[in-house]
Amino acid sequence: QVQLVQSGSELKKPGASVKVSCKASGYTFSSYAMNWVRQAPGQGLEWMGWINPNTGNPTYAQGFTGRFVFSLDTSVSTAYLQISSLKAEDTGVYYCAREYCSSTTCYPPDYWGQGTLVTVSS
């Protein structure tokens, strides 16, 4: 069965870096884009961008450029989100979510990781 399993919660100090992993199984990794979504405490869902599983080319949404890096290790079917120079406002749950687009049609994310809580506090 399809699974996206994310790494565990992180507690970091301001200015530090964090790397969140998302390991995929149960499907062909290269067939689905991987998106990242942030949810601040008590808030809604915010799209961060996506990474092309074939080229490794990332696309970042507004507000997520500079300190955010998406990457892949296709040998282990895993996507990564790295955030540098952490700030208190980066605190939240980070989700990975797969997306499929054919040549004519796109579909919304049908499988999500369980979420990784990143807390930034001194």
Next chain:
Amino acid sequence: EIVLTQSPGTLSLSPGERATLSCRASQSVSSSYLAWFQQKPGQAPRLLIYGASSRATGIPDRFSGSGSGTDFTLTISRLEPEDFAVYYCQQYGSSWTFGQGTKVEIK
């Protein structure tokens, strides 16, 4: 960027009642790339509806979606106890945006 505005912010209803949730887009959503998600506390979002009106796999038929262009609706025909949650609309395709959410709470 397409902005999605959901209303109402909170819906207070009793089990068995009908819920009608609205999602309005700031510009036309292409190819009806509009989805609805359900999220419960501590859980990832769950896909309910895609393409504005198609139910995702395993979603009960009490959930239905309608609309096109800039106005979309999620209807839950008869609320079950497990349906009390937060609901988000999303436009997808070349980029994504989410509405701010509607909380369906027990009256």
